[in-house]
Amino acid sequence: MKIVKICGQIEVLTGLHIGGGDDVMKIGGIDNPIIKDTNSENPYIPGSSIKGKMRSLLEWNNRLVSYGNGSPFSSENLNKIPEPDKKSAENLLKLFGDSSSKNAFGMTRISVSDCKLSEESKHMKLSEAKMENIINRKSGMAEHPRQTERVPAGVKFDFDIRIKVLDGDSEDELVGMVKNGIELLESDYLGGSGSRGYGRVKFHIAS
Numbered sequence: 001m002k003i004v005k006i007c008g009q010i011e012v013l014t015g016l017h018i019g020g021g022d023d024v025m026k027i028g029g030i031d032n033p034i035i036k037d038t039n040s041e042n043p044y045i046p047g048s049s050i051k052g053k054m055r056s057l058l059e060w061n062n063r064l065v066s067y068g069n070g071s072p073f074s075s076e077n078l079n080k081i082p083e084p085d086k087k088s089a090e091n092l093l094k095l096f097g098d099s100s101s102k103n104a105f106g107m108t109r110i111s112v113s114d115c116k117l118s119e120e121s122k123h124m125k126l127s128e129a130k131m132e133n134i135i136n137r138k139s140g141m142a143e144h145p146r147q148t149e150r151v152p153a154g155v156k157f158d159f160d161i162r163i164k165v166l167d168g169d170s171e172d173e174l175v176g177m178v179k180n181g182i183e184l185l186e187s188d189y190l191g192g193s194g195s196r197g198y199g200r201v202k203f204h205i206a207s
Contacts, residue, residue: 001164001165001166001167002164003162003163003164003165004162004163004174004175005161005162005207006161006163006178006179006182006205007158007159007161007206008158008159008203008204008206009156009157009159009203009206010045010115010156010157010158010159010201010203011155011156011201011202012152012153012154012155012157012200013153013200013202014197014198014199014200015130015150015152015153015199016034016045016150016151016155016198017032017034017151017191017192017193017198018035018043018045018046018049018190018191018192019032019033019034019035019192032147032149033149034127034149034150034151037116042116042126043117043126043151043155044115044116044117044157045114045190047114047115048112050115050159051096051110051112053185053188053190054181054182054184054185055072055095055096055181057181057185057188058092058177058180058181059073061184062085062088062092063085064077064092072096072099073092073093074098074100075093075098075103075104076102078090078093087173091173091174092177093105094109094174095108095110095163095177096108096110106166107166109163109164109165109166109169110161110162110163110164110178111161111162111164112159113160113161115158115160116157116158117155117156117157117158118156120156121154121155121156124152124154125152126151126152126155127150127152128149128151128152129149129150130147130149130150150198159203161178163178182203182205185201186201186203
């Protein structure tokens with residue numbers, strides 16, 4: 001087995017919101033807080049957010065979404081895939097795992113670590129409150145104001161993606177699919193409210 005690492009930084013280009021939840025409603029507080037490290041109170045990007053969004057985008061990109069009936073693509077649907085697309089479908093299941101009970105491809109090949117705040121960003125302002133509301137179509141007045149917390153543009157996070165290459169795997173194909181997933185994520189968005197312009201990011205790959 002060989003483990004390939006893809007490391008670098010994620011730069012926030014537009015305000016990023018990945019929700020952290022809050023058990024306590026504070027008067028005058030933020031309605032939608034971002035997720036933060038318990039000890040440092042610094043924001044971070046969960047690896048699961050990156051991995052899940054990459055898988056979803058790759059399923060769309062490889063024309064696999066219609067086979068899952070709303071669920072993640074699994075090996076139960078492989079026999080429905082046209083032969084030219086089958087190899088990509090198999091590599092996706094190798095990388096991200098197979099929810100089918102068959103689990104025909106063994107262990108999941110990709111692991112994505114939580115992305116901690118980069119050292120160079122620790123002196124920066126790490127959150128901002130974005131006021132949002134709904135416009136009443138008849139009166140033209142704003143209604144239901146709420147504050148959403150975001151990580152501001154310019155903040156950077158360190159990322160670490162690792163890919164297990166087993167005997168019989170194609171390293172070029174697996175690594176290529178992960179890099180394609182990164183490109184798709186850059187073209188789309190990360191976190192919530194992407195349709196309102198949130199979550200544009202840039203991956204700077206160092207190795």
